[in-house]
Amino acid sequence: MNVPSEHLLYLSAGLFALGLLGFLVRRNVIVVLMCVELMLNAANLAFLAASRQHSTAEHPALQGPVFAIFVITVAAAEAAVGLALVIALYRLKQSAETDAAAEMKG
Amino acid sequence: MTNILFYVLAIVALLGAAGVVLAKSPMGSVVSLLGTFFALAVIYLLAGFQFLAGAQILVYAGAILVLFLFVIMLLNLGAMGSKFELSFAPLQSTRARIAGCIALALALVGLVAAQRASFAAVPERDASAPAIDSMEGLALELFGRYSLPFQATSLLLLVTMVGVIALAKRQRSGDEPAKGEERP
Numbered sequence: 001m002n003v004p005s006e007h008l009l010y011l012s013a014g015l016f017a018l019g020l021l022g023f024l025v026r027r028n029v030i031v032v033l034m035c036v037e038l039m040l041n042a043a044n045l046a047f048l049a050a051s052r053q054h055s056t057a058e059h060p061a062l063q064g065p066v067f068a069i070f071v072i073t074v075a076a077a078e079a080a081v082g083l084a085l086v087i088a089l090y091r092l093k094q095s096a097e098t099d100a101a102a103e104m105k106g
Numbered sequence: 107m108t109n110i111l112f113y114v115l116a117i118v119a120l121l122g123a124a125g126v127v128l129a130k131s132p133m134g135s136v137v138s139l140l141g142t143f144f145a146l147a148v149i150y151l152l153a154g155f156q157f158l159a160g161a162q163i164l165v166y167a168g169a170i171l172v173l174f175l176f177v178i179m180l181l182n183l184g185a186m187g188s189k190f191e192l193s194f195a196p197l198q199s200t201r202a203r204i205a206g207c208i209a210l211a212l213a214l215v216g217l218v219a220a221q222r223a224s225f226a227a228v229p230e231r232d233a234s235a236p237a238i239d240s241m242e243g244l245a246l247e248l249f250g251r252y253s254l255p256f257q258a259t260s261l262l263l264l265v266t267m268v269g270v271i272a273l274a275k276r277q278r279s280g281d282e283p284a285k286g287e288e289r290p
Binding site for chain 2: 001002003004005006007008009010011012013014015016017018019020021022024025026027028030031033034035037038041044045048049051052053055057060061062063065066068069070072073074075076077079080081083084085086087088090096
């Protein structure tokens with residue numbers, strides 16, 4: 001395909017905005033974590049779009065894919081810790097809503 | 107032809123992302139997210155990133171989403187709605203309006219920035235072209251120039267593993283079930 005790289009970045013911006021919207025709006029902690037994954041995916045897409053733009057046949061720009069791999073690793077670690085926290089919250093409050101943990105609000 | 111495929115997949119990815127935000131039950135969100143991940147994997151493949159497309163399917167769809175499914179089933183949150191239904195209720199509050207404005211502003215900033223970048227045209231890539239992220243090149247980068255971050259990643263995974271076990275363990279040490287009569 002020879003889609004201009006701008007269009008990949010448009011898609012990335014759209015995905016990130018939807019992820020941010022869900023992160024701010026939804027109350028279910030699991031859905032909030034899924035929205036974080038969505039935002040990380042948007043970042044990956046931006047990395048890969050930049051790498052694709054700067055690659056030539058002789059010199060592939062590998063920084064993009066390498067950072068995308070690091071992002072995937074961090075996303076996996078984040079999901080594991082986040083879901084363990086959800087389980088701990090559920091045990092404490094019998095609820096997986098963000099409003100259940102409101103002790104520290106000012 | 108592949109250009110049209112890209113635009114179709116982009117729409118699928120965006121619809122999936124909207125489904126994550128709007129689905130009534132967490133199960134519906136997981137299914138929408140799965141659609142987004144698969145669409146993105148095919149987009150990576152079209153853009154010439156074969157290894158990343160595989161990693162996307164294996165790690166995101168295969169590992170992370172299964173983890174989400176485990177937790178949803180463990181906490182029995184999937185029972186809230188058996189059908190896939192969209193709900194616009196979370197979007198109808200003052201908080202949601204502010205959040206929507208922030209997200210929209212951010213998306214506009216991204217769009218304008220991408221618009222102003224004025225990239226050079228990318229040459230047509232056919233299916234027989236070698237991948238940008240060839241295994242050889244990727245391995246040379248990961249174990250050469252980026253070997254320190256690579257090893258830091260292993261430390262991160264170890265810390266994550268220990269942390270998750272510590273978090274998910276039952277806190278009360280007094281009434282630990284005796285061996286052989288663990289709770290199901």
